[in-house]
Amino acid sequence: MIQWSACPRCDYTNIKKIAESPKEGVWDVYRCPRCNYVWRSTENLDSIHKYDEELAKRAQRPFRERG
Numbered sequence: 001m002i003q004w005s006a007c008p009r010c011d012y013t014n015i016k017k018i019a020e021s022p023k024e025g026v027w028d029v030y031r032c033p034r035c036n037y038v039w040r041s042t043e044n045l046d047s048i049h050k051y052d053e054e055l056a057k058r059a060q061r062p063f064r065e066r067g
């Protein structure tokens with residue numbers, strides 16, 4: 001199984017594992033806290049659209065600190 005160490009979309013390295021397969025070691029689900037992308041470890045993401053920071057700035061509200 002592929003071990004992910006960075007977000008396939010924005011290359012952020014502090015990704016979180018949020019779920020595991022019921023049968024151990026089949027797949028994991030990861031989430032990127034930077035671009036909110038969620039993917040399963042077994043997905044083929046070679047042709048993924050890379051996160052475009054400039055486009056995101058125009059399309060989304062800016063990130064805000066909580067509180």
Ligand SMILES: [Zn+2]
Nearest residue numbers: 007010032035
């Ligand atoms: Zn990301």
